[in-house]
Amino acid sequence: MLLGAVLVPISFYRFLAMVSPAPYRMSSLGEGLLNLGGLVAFALVVGMAGFVWSLRVEKRHPSVQVGGTFAIRILVFIVVFIPIVVGSF
DSSP: OHHHHHHHHHHHHHHHHHHSOBTTBOOOHHHHHHHHHHHHHHHHHHHHHHHHHHHHHHHHOTTOOOTTHHHHHHHHHHHHHHHHHHHTO
16 A cells, blocks of 8 residues: 555656656656556555555454554545545536
């Protein structure tokens, strides 16, 4: 789950690095957006796969509870879905 959440800020950093103007090269807006979309889609797949997996493990073993898993799930859900919600408007 956390890998999916970490990929989103990394993809924004790579996007800004490609788009930022430099005196010796042109801005690569198209390549940056394509790279951003691909990494966010990959983060969605990885993050949600971990999210579903952790829910299934918790359902199978309800007696074993680890502190912070609910907070991590909420964090991953927010971080992975914010770009999708913002991008849809």
